[in-house]
Amino acid sequence: MENILIIEDEVDIREGISEYLSEVGYEVKVASDGQEGIDLFRQNKFDLVLLDIMLPKINGFGVLSQIRETSNVPVIMLTAMNDDYSQIMSFNEKPFSVVILHKRIEALLRRIQGKENTNKWLYKDVEVDFLGFSAKKQGKTVDLKPKEIKLLELLLKYKNQVLTRSQMLDNLWDVEE
Numbered sequence: 001m002e003n004i005l006i007i008e009d010e011v012d013i014r015e016g017i018s019e020y021l022s023e024v025g026y027e028v029k030v031a032s033d034g035q036e037g038i039d040l041f042r043q044n045k046f047d048l049v050l051l052d053i054m055l056p057k058i059n060g061f062g063v064l065s066q067i068r069e070t071s072n073v074p075v076i077m078l079t080a081m082n083d084d085y086s087q088i089m090s091f092n093e094k095p096f097s098v099v100i101l102h103k104r105i106e107a108l109l110r111r112i113q114g115k116e117n118t119n120k121w122l123y124k125d126v127e128v129d130f131l132g133f134s135a136k137k138q139g140k141t142v143d144l145k146p147k148e149i150k151l152l153e154l155l156l157k158y159k160n161q162v163l164t165r166s167q168m169l170d171n172l173w174d175v176e177e
Contacts, residue, residue: 034058
């Protein structure tokens with residue numbers, strides 16, 4: 001289970017993101033200002049940081065600078081600022097949906113952490129290719145729909161965890177038949 005630190009001063013945003021990410025299986029810690037975020041970061045190991053720019057005590061750029069002194073952990077900057085300088089400095093615009101934010105987090109963690117080969121799953125005489133949306137049993141192609149393959153991938157990712165119907169649908173919404 002990946003650990004995520006959310007450093008965001010707006011209560012509704014912080015709690016909404018935290019609740020959603022916890023529901024989909026991440027371990028989440030939150031901070032409401034830059035100094036608290038730095039303190040939490042130094043006391044724990046995180047796989048990813050969500051960082052607002054406009055923070056009390058120490059702004060997001062200051063927090064990012066201190067994080068980079070000791071770590072290359074992936075950081076997604078959250079900002080509502082529209083000026084070019086802020087967006088260039090943060091590399092991202094503020095996501096408008098926690099589902100889209102979740103997708104960005106998953107993609108970034110896959111890319112950065114170089115997780116074990118999650119593109120294929122082998123079990124006895126069954127092989128499933130999650131990228132190619134194909135499956136074989138004893139070397140023969142099995143007719144499965146992309147959503148069925150995506151559902152299997154989701155269940156494997158969150159094995160030993162109970163997922164709600166809405167969590168499953170949120171993870172399957174972008175798969176076409």
